[in-house]
Structures are given as C-alpha cells and as structure tokens.
Amino acid sequence: MHAGGRAVQYGWLPQSCTQKGAFTHASSGIYTGRCQRWVENCRRADLEDKTPDQLNKHYRLCAKHFETSMICRSSPYRTVLRDNAVPTIFDLTSHLNNPHSRHRKRIKELSEEEIRTLKQQKIDEAFEQEKMNQESVDNNIQNLATEEGGDDPVEDDVPLTQEERENKDYLKSLFEILILMGKQNIPLDGHSADELPEGLFTPDNFQALLEFRINSGDEVLRKRFETTAVNLAYCSEAQQKQMLEICESCVREEMLREVRDSHFFSIITDEVVNLAGEEHLPILVRFVDDSHNLREEFIGFLPYETDPEVLAVKFHTAITEKWGLNMEYCRGQAYVVSSGFASKMKTVATRLLEKYPQAVYTLASSCALNMWLAKSVPVLGVSVALGTIEEVCQFFQQSPQLLADLDNVISVLFQGHELKERGNELKELVRSHWTSRHDTFEIVVDLLQALVLCLDGINDASISSVAGRAHILSSTLADFDFVVIVVIVKNILSFTRAFGKNLQGQTSDVFFAASSLTAVLHSLNEVMENIEVYHEFWFEEATDLAVKLDLPIKLPGKLCRAQQGNANSEITPENYYKEALSIPAVEHIIQELKDIFSEQHLRALKCLSLVPSVMGQLKFNTSEEHHADMYKNDLPNPDTLSAELHCWRIKWKHRGKDIELPTTIYEALHLPDIKYFPNVYALLKVLCILPIMKVENEKFEVGRRRLKAYFKNTLTEQRSINLALLNINVDIKHDLDLMVDTYIKLYPEKAEFQEDFPPSSSSEPTEET
Structure with a gap:
C-alpha cells in the first residue's frame, strides 16, 4: 500500500x-x-x-x-x-x-x-x-x-498547505495562459528589443495576458505579484519553455494513449519545414480509434539530419523512446518529402524495414503518385522545375485580378470548339491547388504559353513588386531547359498516370490497381529498351513548344559556359537531355515503383477483397486466406480464419435485394454485426491504417491540414515546436492538474511559492525573475 x-x-x-x-x-x-x-x-x-x-x-x-x-x-x-x-x-x-x-x-x-x-x-x-x-x-x-x-x-496523503494550494493555483493560471496562446497561435514574444527605444519596457504577449488576468480579478496572481515592480518580467523565458514542453508532452500523451489502445498504427512524415531557423520533419500517426474511425493525427517534430543513417537512428529513438510507441505494432510507413530529401527518407524506410518487416513502405494517400515520383527523381533540374511550378501557382492565386488576367489569355489561346473546352477546364484548375495533382506536368505543358504571355503582360503594365516577381517567373518559364524538363517528365509519367489516379480512387480501384502494376512496369521497361526512339519523340515535342515561345534550342546555360573554347565538343541538346534526364528518370521510376510496391505491399492490397463491394465485382470468388497470412499474428483467432471468411462471403452473397454492398473499409468497420467477425474486423483495421488508403471521413484528417495552415499563417521567426503542437491539436483535451503536478515534480526548486520579488522604483527594466 x-x-x-x-x-x-x-x-x-x-x-x-x-x-x-x-x-x-x-x-x-x-x-x-x-x-x-x-x-x-x-x-x-x-x-x-x-x-x-x-x-x-x-x-x-x-x-x-x-x-x-x-x-x-x-x-x-x-x-x-x-x-x-x-x-x-x-x-x-x-x-x-x-x-x-x-x-x-x-x-x-x-x-x-x-x-x-x-x-x-x-x-x-x-x-x-x-x-x-x-x-x-x-x-x-x-x-x-x-x-x-x-x-x-503505506503513507498518508498529506493535505496541502495554504501556500502550496496558492502555488498550484498560480501555476495553473500560467498553464492556462500558455494553452490559450497555443490554441490561438499567439507568439510568446510580442516585441523585439531592438525595435524599442532605450529605457522603454513593453511586456511580451505572455506577460500582457498575465497582467490582464490580474486586472480582471485573479486574486492568486494579484497576491503573487502585488509587490513586484511593474517593469519586471513575471515569468522567465526559461520557465515558459519548461512549462510549454510539459504542455506539449501532456497533449501528445493524451493522443498517443488512444494510439496504444488501438495497438496498430502507421507513421507518416510530411515535407521538411523550417522551425526557428532549423529544418524539422513533421510526423503524423494513423490509427483506428475506439469508434472504428480512421484518424491521422500530428504528434510532433523531429530535427532533420543531413546524414541519413543518423536520421534513421534518431527517427526510431524519438518514436520508441521519447514517445513510447511500440514499433512492433507499426504496419505502414510513408514519407511525403520535397525534392532532394527523398533518398534520405528512403534510407530511413529501409532501416525500419530491417527491424520491423511488417512496417510496409508505401505511398501516402495525400500525395499523388506522379508527384511523389517526380520529387524523388535524382536530377537537379527536375527539383528546380517543381519549385518554379509551385511559385507560379502561388503567384496567380494571391490575387483575383491576376487569375482574371490569366483567364483572358487562356480564352485568346484556346479558341475553337475542342480547344475552348480544354481552356474552360484549365480556368477551373488554376483556381485549385493543381500542383499536387497526378496530371500536374500535363497541365503545365498546356498552360505554359498562356503563363508566359500573362506574366509578360503584367511586367509591361506595372513597375510594382508584383511586376518584378512576374518578370523573374517569366524568365524562368521561358527557358528551353525548363521546357524540355516538363515535357520529358510529363511523357514519362504518362505511363503511371492512370495507375496513380486509381490508387487515390475507391477501394475497388486500389484493389484492381495492384493487379495492374505488372503491366505498368512492362510498359516502362519497353520504354527503357527503346529509349532512343521515345526520347526523339519527346524532344521533338519540346522543341515545338519552344518554337511557339520563340525560344532558342540550346544546352543549359551552365553547360554552355563550360563548353566555351572547346570547338571539338559534339554534345547536342538532344543527346545531352537523353543522357542527363530521360534515361536516369525512367530507370529511377521503374526502381521506385518496385520499392514502394513490394511483394508484401501488394499482398496487403490483395486483402482489400475483404471489402464487400470488391467481393461483388469478383463474383464472390476470392481467396483472402493466402494473402492474409502476413497478418496471421495480428488476428484474435487465426485458426478460425478460413471458416470466418467463408461465412463473411456467404453473408454478402446471399444478402437481401435491398441491402447494398459496403464500398469502403470505413463502411465495413461500422457494420452493426462486425463484432461477430473478429478476424475480419482485425484485418480491416490493419488494412485501413496503411498510408496508401485514403481517410474516408475528412473530419478525421484535420491534422495535416492544420499543420499546413499553421505554417502558412505563422511567420518563420515566430514558429514554435511546442506552440505548434498545441495549435494543431487544438481539440485534444488536457489536464491542468496533471501539468501542474508534473512541473512541480520536475522542477521542485522553481515551484516554490516563496520567490524574491524586490520592489523597484526604477523605470529601467529589471532582470527576469
């Protein structure tokens, strides 16, 4: 006791x-x-x-x-x-x-x-x-x-003294302010000391909110600070940081408790972001909660390491030791990364697979396959082109007037019945985030002439900062290097476009896409065997587009400068781009498809025949037992799997005429009688958390959207790892008593109620307490 x-x-x-x-x-x-x-x-x-x-x-x-x-x-x-x-x-x-x-x-x-x-x-x-x-x-x-x-x-639960109670109430007030600031995305620092005249003291946002509570009648805070100089910082930056870390830890722990209760989960990372001048990886976790809902939640940041082996070790340590997740229950991993980081994250995936073979390496449902493949192509020019495309999209979407100007140019260029229909489609696309679609490069090629003409028009009509940026973008787009890259990449990715679109479609589309991978790889291998012929067609298309834009057909500027004075150089633009772009891009995409759609991953996707609508399309002639062997240890009653699957098929094959077949895993998990099929339920849960499966209910996929919103709405210098987690997970409940108790336990010397607050009559700012 x-x-x-x-x-x-x-x-x-x-x-x-x-x-x-x-x-x-x-x-x-x-x-x-x-x-x-x-x-x-x-x-x-x-x-x-x-x-x-x-x-x-x-x-x-x-x-x-x-x-x-x-x-x-x-x-x-x-x-x-x-x-x-x-x-x-x-x-x-x-x-x-x-x-x-x-x-x-x-x-x-x-x-x-x-x-x-x-x-x-x-x-x-x-x-x-x-x-x-x-x-x-x-x-x-x-x-x-x-x-x-x-x-x-056996000990006595000693009652708190008056001072201890007041101290806990005081700490609770501080935690309440910090949580409010996190939820409302209010930076701790409201002013820069360099911007204030010498001798002028202006409180930061945290102290301003604290003083507001005192003035609003918080007696605990008033008694605490009634003898404190008005220009004294009530809570040091070090103490604020310590308390913020506790807030972050408690909120994360509340979320991870649900993940542990669910047992199985998948890990997903988003694109590398800048926090306080350092690069970090945002990490999300996907799991099925107690209400059978697939959720994708943000759990924190990991400092990015340039050495992929070091990154792999720290990634594993953060998940298992810092956050306490058991990687034995991890069933999927996916990494959405910007160009240049793909190879390093692939190393992380490989190291995790070596330790945890069931943590299948997959594509993330939030990223179109073609864009994921393009970002991973190890050619610098492709990375630069992707960045330019994103900048152009953001430029036009910053103003309705800019979009209207682009509409007018599109209308002029796309005349005639057939072209007009495509023109109207492009007008709709430019108002969306079209840079994340499976056909992004096709859109760029179709829009390129209109984009250049519109940017040139803005440049001629104005001398504002907008015109300056338009001039830079126009110069980048109207370059033969950019033109040939987007045309060749578009043509290579045309072989995976339908395949990738199906992977983001309905459950049945994903199931049948898994069966079509062999055909996709066969087509790409044929391209590789006949790369001379294919590249000739691709380069001809690029030169035709360059002629429309009145661009010279030439080697990249860097290579041209290197060739100066070398009269014997026989490198032609066509041969250069074949060796530098077409061949490495096709080889890389073939290998990436094989890696991301491993045999184990394909077997998992074959298990999607458990979904009744897929069963119906297969005339209920399915054999999930063979593919489900990989999840045998995850089943509550593996010995009865065969009999249970038979009953599952019979249930839907002989259903009533008015009963529709569930079309998604989400619908199947919410069936009233799913509890009578425990093995099927367990299999569906594991399949559901695979990163490639889309979250059917959008309200459970807010973690990624809030993450992007935080970085869009927060200045780089005001971003905080701790406040970001509180802001993104604004709906996660928190326990103030637990936060206070944790702080007192971790920092007993700083949690004492008696502190030295000497009164000061000086108008000069004093040191922080």
Missing part, C-alpha cells in the same frame, strides 16, 4: 463510491464488507479496526494489485476502479530474494494469537485516541502509514 499518488493510485474504496458521507459509519453495509476483504487480502491485521472512511481517507493501494478487468479507464488522468473491484495480486515472498530490501522494514504475517493481542491493544488505546485533536490524529496516522510491508508501503 502506498500514499495516495496521482493518476495511477487508488483509494481504499472505489473512487466512484467515495462521495461525501458515504462511509460515515463503520457498519455501512456492503462497503464495510468490501473493506474487510481488502484488508484481509493485503494481510494487514493492524488495519482491521479502521472504518471505511479512515481507510479511504488515509490509505492507498497501488494499481498493480488489481486485475486489468477491474479498472475502468474512462480517462487517461483519472483512472477509476469498478464498484466490485477487490485487490487479488500480491507477492509476499519476492523480498526474500531481493538483497536491496534487507534494510527495509517488513510487516510479518501475524499469528492468530498476535492478532487477538493487537486488537485488544487497539481497543485499550481507542479512548485515549478520541481525546486527541485532529492534528495529532493526522500525525499518528501519517507515522503509521510510513511503515512498509512486503511490496506495499
């Missing part, structure tokens, strides 16, 4: 029953009987004469002495015992073999004679105890509670 700890300790009686007045009499019915059982099971004869109220008030029992079925985990911070809970797990002999416990006091097992003697002594002492005041009683109980017996030390 322990003193009452927090979060994982339990009272002598179930907390759900400990309402005021429930145990005022020692003979209070069922609870008295349960107290006796608790005392007997603990073998604490010295406590047999205690009333239920005394036991519940002054004694605690550790959670490890209860069966897990006796614990109702309705909250991560306030665990409650079931009404009929009785401690049954005790080890009264382990200390005999423990050499470190020889100096600890032990409570021996009493004989019946010793018990009777002890009871008589207690009766004799009862009269004297009643004369003692409440303070003496509390002290005696505390002394008794510090005795240790077996593995169950």
Whole structure:
C-alpha cells in the first residue's frame, strides 16, 4: 500500500463510491464488507479496526494489485476502479530474494494469537485516541502509514498547505495562459528589443495576458505579484519553455494513449519545414480509434539530419523512446518529402524495414503518385522545375485580378470548339491547388504559353513588386531547359498516370490497381529498351513548344559556359537531355515503383477483397486466406480464419435485394454485426491504417491540414515546436492538474511559492525573475 499518488493510485474504496458521507459509519453495509476483504487480502491485521472512511481517507493501494478487468479507464488522468473491484495480486515472498530490501522494514504475517493481542491493544488505546485533536490524529496516522510491508508501503496523503494550494493555483493560471496562446497561435514574444527605444519596457504577449488576468480579478496572481515592480518580467523565458514542453508532452500523451489502445498504427512524415531557423520533419500517426474511425493525427517534430543513417537512428529513438510507441505494432510507413530529401527518407524506410518487416513502405494517400515520383527523381533540374511550378501557382492565386488576367489569355489561346473546352477546364484548375495533382506536368505543358504571355503582360503594365516577381517567373518559364524538363517528365509519367489516379480512387480501384502494376512496369521497361526512339519523340515535342515561345534550342546555360573554347565538343541538346534526364528518370521510376510496391505491399492490397463491394465485382470468388497470412499474428483467432471468411462471403452473397454492398473499409468497420467477425474486423483495421488508403471521413484528417495552415499563417521567426503542437491539436483535451503536478515534480526548486520579488522604483527594466 502506498500514499495516495496521482493518476495511477487508488483509494481504499472505489473512487466512484467515495462521495461525501458515504462511509460515515463503520457498519455501512456492503462497503464495510468490501473493506474487510481488502484488508484481509493485503494481510494487514493492524488495519482491521479502521472504518471505511479512515481507510479511504488515509490509505492507498497501488494499481498493480488489481486485475486489468477491474479498472475502468474512462480517462487517461483519472483512472477509476469498478464498484466490485477487490485487490487479488500480491507477492509476499519476492523480498526474500531481493538483497536491496534487507534494510527495509517488513510487516510479518501475524499469528492468530498476535492478532487477538493487537486488537485488544487497539481497543485499550481507542479512548485515549478520541481525546486527541485532529492534528495529532493526522500525525499518528501519517507515522503509521510510513511503515512498509512486503511490496506495499503505506503513507498518508498529506493535505496541502495554504501556500502550496496558492502555488498550484498560480501555476495553473500560467498553464492556462500558455494553452490559450497555443490554441490561438499567439507568439510568446510580442516585441523585439531592438525595435524599442532605450529605457522603454513593453511586456511580451505572455506577460500582457498575465497582467490582464490580474486586472480582471485573479486574486492568486494579484497576491503573487502585488509587490513586484511593474517593469519586471513575471515569468522567465526559461520557465515558459519548461512549462510549454510539459504542455506539449501532456497533449501528445493524451493522443498517443488512444494510439496504444488501438495497438496498430502507421507513421507518416510530411515535407521538411523550417522551425526557428532549423529544418524539422513533421510526423503524423494513423490509427483506428475506439469508434472504428480512421484518424491521422500530428504528434510532433523531429530535427532533420543531413546524414541519413543518423536520421534513421534518431527517427526510431524519438518514436520508441521519447514517445513510447511500440514499433512492433507499426504496419505502414510513408514519407511525403520535397525534392532532394527523398533518398534520405528512403534510407530511413529501409532501416525500419530491417527491424520491423511488417512496417510496409508505401505511398501516402495525400500525395499523388506522379508527384511523389517526380520529387524523388535524382536530377537537379527536375527539383528546380517543381519549385518554379509551385511559385507560379502561388503567384496567380494571391490575387483575383491576376487569375482574371490569366483567364483572358487562356480564352485568346484556346479558341475553337475542342480547344475552348480544354481552356474552360484549365480556368477551373488554376483556381485549385493543381500542383499536387497526378496530371500536374500535363497541365503545365498546356498552360505554359498562356503563363508566359500573362506574366509578360503584367511586367509591361506595372513597375510594382508584383511586376518584378512576374518578370523573374517569366524568365524562368521561358527557358528551353525548363521546357524540355516538363515535357520529358510529363511523357514519362504518362505511363503511371492512370495507375496513380486509381490508387487515390475507391477501394475497388486500389484493389484492381495492384493487379495492374505488372503491366505498368512492362510498359516502362519497353520504354527503357527503346529509349532512343521515345526520347526523339519527346524532344521533338519540346522543341515545338519552344518554337511557339520563340525560344532558342540550346544546352543549359551552365553547360554552355563550360563548353566555351572547346570547338571539338559534339554534345547536342538532344543527346545531352537523353543522357542527363530521360534515361536516369525512367530507370529511377521503374526502381521506385518496385520499392514502394513490394511483394508484401501488394499482398496487403490483395486483402482489400475483404471489402464487400470488391467481393461483388469478383463474383464472390476470392481467396483472402493466402494473402492474409502476413497478418496471421495480428488476428484474435487465426485458426478460425478460413471458416470466418467463408461465412463473411456467404453473408454478402446471399444478402437481401435491398441491402447494398459496403464500398469502403470505413463502411465495413461500422457494420452493426462486425463484432461477430473478429478476424475480419482485425484485418480491416490493419488494412485501413496503411498510408496508401485514403481517410474516408475528412473530419478525421484535420491534422495535416492544420499543420499546413499553421505554417502558412505563422511567420518563420515566430514558429514554435511546442506552440505548434498545441495549435494543431487544438481539440485534444488536457489536464491542468496533471501539468501542474508534473512541473512541480520536475522542477521542485522553481515551484516554490516563496520567490524574491524586490520592489523597484526604477523605470529601467529589471532582470527576469
């Protein structure tokens, strides 16, 4: 037995029953009987004469002495015992073999004679105890509670002093302010000292909110700071950082608790971002919650390392040791990265696969296959072209007038019945985030002439900053190097366009796409075998487009400068781009497809035939057993899988005429009778969390959108790892008491209520407390 700890300790009686007045009499019915059982099971004869109220008030029992079925985990911070809970797990002999416990006091097992003697002594002492005041009683109980017996030390839950209560209330106010700032995306620093005149003190945002609470009537804060100089910083930056880290940790832990309860999960990273001048990887986790909903939540940032091997180690350490996830339950990994980072993240994926073979390396549903392939092409020119395309998209979408100007140019260029239809389609596309589509390069090629003409028109009509940027973009687009890159990449990716589109389609589309991979690879291998012919056609298309833009057909500028003075150089633009772009791009895409659609990944996608609509398209002639072997250890009853799958097929094959077949995993997981198919349910859960499967319900995919919104709406110098997590996970509940207790435990020297706040009459800013 322990003193009452927090979060994982339990009272002598179930907390759900400990309402005021429930145990005022020692003979209070069922609870008295349960107290006796608790005392007997603990073998604490010295406590047999205690009333239920005394036991519940002054004694605690550790959670490890209860069966897990006796614990109702309705909250991560306030665990409650079931009404009929009785401690049954005790080890009264382990200390005999423990050499470190020889100096600890032990409570021996009493004989019946010793018990009777002890009871008589207690009766004799009862009269004297009643004369003692409440303070003496509390002290005696505390002394008794510090005795240790077996593995169950007993202590008193010492009440807080007035100063301790006020200090906790003070810390709670600080945490409330920090959480508010995180949720509202308010930076801690409101002013730069370099921008203020010398001698002028202006509080930062945190102190300003704190002062506002004081002025609004917060008595705890007022008493805390009533003697403090008005120009004194109430809470140091170091203390703010420590408290923010605790806020971040508690919010993340609340989320990860649900992930652990779900067991299986997948890890996804988004594009590298800049935080406080350093590059970080945003990490998201995908899992199925208790309500059978697929969720994708943001869990934190990892500092980016240039060495891929070091990055792999730190990535694994952060997930397993820092955040406490068991990678044995990881069933998928996907990395959405900007150009230049792809090869390093592939190293991370490879290292994780070596340790955890079931953590399948897949494509993320949020990224079109063709864009993912283009970003990973190891050709610098492709990376530059992708950056230019993104800049052009952002440039025109910054103003309705710019979009209107582009519409007018498109209308002029796309005349005639057939061209007009494509022109109208392009007008709609430029108003969306078209740079993330599977046909992005096709759109760029079709729009290129219109983009250049429109940018040139803006440049001629204005001398503003917009015109300056338009001039730079126009010069970049109207370059033969850019033209030939987008044309060749467009043609190579045309072989994977339909395949990639299906991967982002319905569940049945994904299932049948897995079967078409062989054909896609066959086509690309044929291209590779006949690259001379294919490249000739691609280069001819590029030169035709360049002629429309009145561009010279030439080698890249860097290569031209290197060739100056070399009259014997026989390198032609066509041969150069074949060797530098076409061949490496085709080879790379073939290999990437093989890596990301490994045999294990394809077997997993074949299991999508469990979805009833896919079964129907296959005429219920499916064989999931063979493919489901890879998840055999994840099933609750693997021996009955074959029979269960047979019943699952029969259920849908002979359904009523008015019953429609569920078309997605999401619909299948929410079927009322899914509980009668435990193996099917387990398989569907694992398939659902594969990163390639899209989140059907958009409200459970807010993590990524909020992540992008945070970086779009926050200046680089004001970004904070801790505040970002609070802002992105704004709907995750938090426990202020837990945050305060954690802070007091981690920083006891800084949590003292007495601090030195010397009054100051000087108008000069003083040092932070």
